[in-house]
Amino acid sequence: MAYDVEAIVDIRAPKELSGGLKPQYLVKWEGYADDGNTWEYWSETLASFIKAYYNDFQAAGCARRNSMNTRGQRGGITTLLGCF
DSSP: OOOOEEEEEEEEEEEEETTEEEEEEEEEETTSOGGGOEEEOOOTTTHHHHHHHHHHHHHTTOTTTTOBOTTSOBOTHHHHTTOO
16 A cells, blocks of 8 residues: 655654664655654655755744754754754
């Protein structure tokens, strides 16, 4: 059974893997409720959706630039997106 991607709805800090640090993307699957969203690593299937997510984020003026992460520290995901 094939699943179709509807959108990338979030990104979370990289996890340490043997190949280095890699971010994960929260995927909204077409035809499924939000509780069916899953965290996935980059893949060819997700590439265009990930690019659209980054473009939308940067077009919004990096609004989360000064937001705090869960530990109360600045930085985090905005650094991945190029918002310094």
